[in-house]
């Protein structure tokens with residue numbers, strides 16, 4: 001499996017010294033909250049609200065902020081998705097895609113890590129804008145377009161390797177005709193356990 005850390009070129013943003021502990025850990029995906037909840041009861045706790053947000057996640061996070069919301073691009077560029085991601089997107093297994101990893105920050109602190117796989121077909125025509133989002137949230141683009149439709153949400157259970165990494169995640173495909181991109185959102189405990197409970 002290609003290394004996520006080494007093969008993203010293009011507009012790669014150098015990792016900041018504190019980026020490592022917040023890297024996205026390997027994740028198992030479940031089609032229902034109930035199935036994931038059998039393995040991690042936290043899915044049924046305060047994280048449940050965030051796992052079920054149907055509209056723009058960015059908009060929901062902005063509402064939860066007392067002061068400010070911002071997107072920090074960790075890295076983005078052409079790279080090879082994992083085999084599981086390629087299968088999920090039904091694209092050729094070694095085909096490169098535009099991969100974007102960001103931190104979604106509320107009131108100055110990282111709340112969510114997000115990894116988006118944008119296959120070549122999505123970058124054609126108007127989709128070319130997806131390579132130039134910078135710190136503009138992807139959700140603002142997806143939810144303001146009449147073309148993109150979200151598929152069902154899956155719940156992820158992460159296998160954190162270092163403390164402080166996300167433990168719970170969600171992801172879904174967004175479809176435009178026969179094109180699809182994959183958005184994964186990895187919840188940091190600071191989002192649903194704000195007082196470290």
Ligand SMILES: C=C(O[C@@H]1C=C(C(=O)O)C=C[C@H]1O)C(=O)O
Nearest residue numbers: 056057058102114137138139183
């Ligand atoms: C898909 C959305 O976009 C959000 C913004 C992202 C980005 O800027 O890369 C990634 C995942 C999101 O949670 C959303 O707001 O629902």
